[in-house]
Amino acid sequence: MVRNHGKESDAPAPEGSLEQRAYAALRDALIQGGFPPGEKLSIRRIAVALGVSPMPARAALRRLAAERCLDIAPGGAAIVPLITRAEYREITRIRCLLEPEAAATAVPRLTGEEIAVLRAIAAEAKAARSSGDEETYRRGDRLLHQRFFAAAGQPLLLSLIETLWMRRSAIIAQARPLLPARPDKDDHDALIAAAETRDPAAAAEASRSEIERAAAYLMTRLRFPDDPAEPVDGWTTLRRING
Structure with a gap:
C-alpha cells in the first residue's frame, strides 16, 4: 500500500x-x-x-x-460477477483471439529447458485428472498456460489474458462438478507437441481448440442468468389446477 x-x-x-x-x-x-x-x-x-x-x-x-x-x-x-451467456460468449471469443496469439508468439522463444518444464507440468496435470484430482489438474493447467504464454515476452498480453480468466471465475466455480465428466478432456498434448516441433500455427490451433471445446461443453450444461425460464410442464400444471 x-x-x-x-x-x-x-x-x-x-x-x-x-x-x-x-x-x-x-x-x-x-x-x-x-x-x-x-x-x-x-x-x-x-x-x-x-x-x-x-x-x-x-x-x-x-x-x-x-x-x-x-x-x-x-x-x-x-x-463475484454473475456471468451471462452473452458475456461468456464474448469472453470466449476474445480468449480465442489473445491466447492463440500468445501461444504462437511463445513457440520460437521457448528454450529446450522451458519445454521440458512444460512437459513435466502437463504430465503431472494429466495424472492428477486421471486420478480424479480435479483441483490439482486445474492448478497445473493454469500454471502451464501462464508459463507458456509468459514466454511470448508480452506482459500486457498475458495480463489481458489473466484478466479474462478472472472475469470468468464464476463459470469455473459453477462448472467444478461437471468437469470430471467431460468426455474430451484437455491433456495439453497438442500444445506441447507444437512447442517441441517449433510450430507456431499448430500452437495457435491447439490453444484455440482447447478454449472452444471447453466452452462448447459448458454452454450446453450450465444455466446462465440471461437464459429464458424453463418451459412449464403443461400436463403437470393442469393436474394441479384440477386437484
Missing part, C-alpha cells in the same frame, strides 16, 4: 507490499474459480483470510473491481 499522509494513493503498490500480496492472492483465487457467482467479498473476511489489515484488502478489491474482475454492488461491496 502506498500512502500519503494516511490516505491511499493511486500509485501502483510496490512488489512485496501487503497490498500487492493481497491482490496476488485474490487474483489467484479468482483464476481458480474459488468464489461462487454472486458472492459478496467482505473486506474484513478477506483481510482475516489473507492475514492482513483491512486497508490492503480494501485496496486489492478496489483494484480488481477497476480491472472489471469484480463487480461493485450499490452499497459498495465487491461481488
